[in-house]
Amino acid sequence: MKKLTLFSLFLAAVVIILGAYTRLTDAGLGCPDWPGCYGNLTVPLSDDKVNAANAAYPERPVEAFKAWNEMIHRYFAGTLGLCIAAIAFIAFRQRKQGTPFKLPLLLLGLVTFQAALGMWTVTLNLLPVVVMGHLLGGFSVLSCLFLLYLRLREADTSTNSVSQNSVSQNSVSQEPVSKDSAGPVASPSVAGLSRMKTFALFGVGVLVIQIALGGWTSANYAALACTDMPICEEGWQSRLDFAGAFSVPEAENYEFGAHDYGERATMHIVHRAGALITFSYLLALGLTLFFKQGASLQLKRVSAIMIGCLFAQVALGVSNVVFALPLAVAVLHNAFAAILLLSLLWIVFSLIKHTSTAPTYDSSVNAARHTTLSSHALPQALSKATGGLHG
Numbered sequence: 001m002k003k004l005t006l007f008s009l010f011l012a013a014v015v016i017i018l019g020a021y022t023r024l025t026d027a028g029l030g031c032p033d034w035p036g037c038y039g040n041l042t043v044p045l046s047d048d049k050v051n052a053a054n055a056a057y058p059e060r061p062v063e064a065f066k067a068w069n070e071m072i073h074r075y076f077a078g079t080l081g082l083c084i085a086a087i088a089f090i091a092f093r094q095r096k097q098g099t100p101f102k103l104p105l106l107l108l109g110l111v112t113f114q115a116a117l118g119m120w121t122v123t124l125n126l127l128p129v130v131v132m133g134h135l136l137g138g139f140s141v142l143s144c145l146f147l148l149y150l151r152l153r154e155a156d157t158s159t160n161s162v163s164q165n166s167v168s169q170n171s172v173s174q175e176p177v178s179k180d181s182a183g184p185v186a187s188p189s190v191a192g193l194s195r196m197k198t199f200a201l202f203g204v205g206v207l208v209i210q211i212a213l214g215g216w217t218s219a220n221y222a223a224l225a226c227t228d229m230p231i232c233e234e235g236w237q238s239r240l241d242f243a244g245a246f247s248v249p250e251a252e253n254y255e256f257g258a259h260d261y262g263e264r265a266t267m268h269i270v271h272r273a274g275a276l277i278t279f280s281y282l283l284a285l286g287l288t289l290f291f292k293q294g295a296s297l298q299l300k301r302v303s304a305i306m307i308g309c310l311f312a313q314v315a316l317g318v319s320n321v322v323f324a325l326p327l328a329v330a331v332l333h334n335a336f337a338a339i340l341l342l343s344l345l346w347i348v349f350s351l352i353k354h355t356s357t358a359p360t361y362d363s364s365v366n367a368a369r370h371t372t373l374s375s376h377a378l379p380q381a382l383s384k385a386t387g388g389l390h391g
């Protein structure tokens with residue numbers, strides 16, 4: 001299941017990138033129906049099929065390039081859906097062996113909802129709320145797959161380390177143990193990392209809001225509403241319209257946007273302001289963790305990765321503006337938002353592991369120590385070490 005999860009994670013990343021590419025090549029309505037394309041399983045290519053398609057959708061004649069973009073995205077997304085269904089099925093069947101199953105079931109619900117959003121994207125003519133929701137849904141699927149992968153990997157590591165500890169008494173004797181032997185003495189560094197957990201969790205909230213603001217900017221075609229740096233074209237203050245920017249105007253079709261210039265400029269400016277807040281917050285978090293005493297080497301590495309992604313993301317955002325939204329830069333801006341989110345989730349996961357499973361690990365070590373006294377100790381230790389994974 002770990003391999004299938006890793007494969008699905010890779011597939012989800014591909015689907016997200018293909019989705020951004022589809023939107024940025026204005027191919028979101030490349031196939032005006034769903035799930036097929038002009039009623040076909042593939043893009044209509046023969047003259048007969050193209051004529052029939054054009055007759056059925058006269059307002060949207062077939063453009064093979066756009067239709068292929070859309071369909072390739074759907075094929076990959078469909079395959080991802082099947083993989084997630086398989087993960088959920090396996091996880092549910094293996095739940096009694098301690099395989100996490102709540103996260104796979106959540107994933108199945110998410111990917112199903114994501115398919116519905118994909119359908120509404122087309123049938124509601126790129127309604128911005130749906131387009132932004134579809135982007136957030138894709139990021140949620142990717143995030144849950146990543147967390148599932150980390151948990152499965154962690155379960156393997158815990159099991160291995162417990163079995164190693166059961167045969168190595170030396171490693172056991174190095175652990176600080178509390179007087180009553182119920183668990184370890186919490187070290188000050190662990191207490192410090194526990195505070196960092198809240199800091200990092202709040203950072204996830206900040207980043208998700210910033211991603212939603214970016215999605216809103218792109219779904220409303222507001223990328224080029226401000227081409228001046230650092231804020232917007234002269235006189236931007238008088239054009240600010242927050243109520244208009246965050247509402248959805250009535251329109252038949254939202255392709256190329258339905259908001260007026262002031263509203264688009266406002267959403268763009270808010271995304272830039274959000275970038276400043278997100279950058280400052282995550283940089284502070286990353287640097288604090290990097291120099292934190294007691295933080296593991298892995299935590300420091302992931303913090304360094306996150307800081308790198310943060311700089312890259314801001315550079316890509318600025319390049320979007322300065323170079324008038326080149327396709328590759330816009331797709332990369334989307335991809336780096338995803339990588340940034342994953343690196344932050346990895347940090348949160350590591351902090352939770354440090355602060356909550358550190359005692360679990362240690363108490364399993366304590367239990368392992370008692371193997372000399374009791375033959376029941378090893379099964380107990382194993383079950384404690386993987387206890388956090390029962391769903």
Ligand code: HEM
Nearest residue numbers: 020211214215217218223275278314317318320330334337
């Ligand atoms: C931490 C910082 C940032 C994050 C997490 C972020 C995230 C995002 C996301 C997720 C999107 C939607 C992409 C899509 O739909 O394909 C987006 C769009 C956009 N962002 Fe950012 N962004 C950040 C910083 C910036 C900065 C500093 C700028 C410019 C100064 C910027 C300019 C833009 C523009 C112009 C778009 C619209 C692109 C389009 O229409 O495809 N971003 N951002």
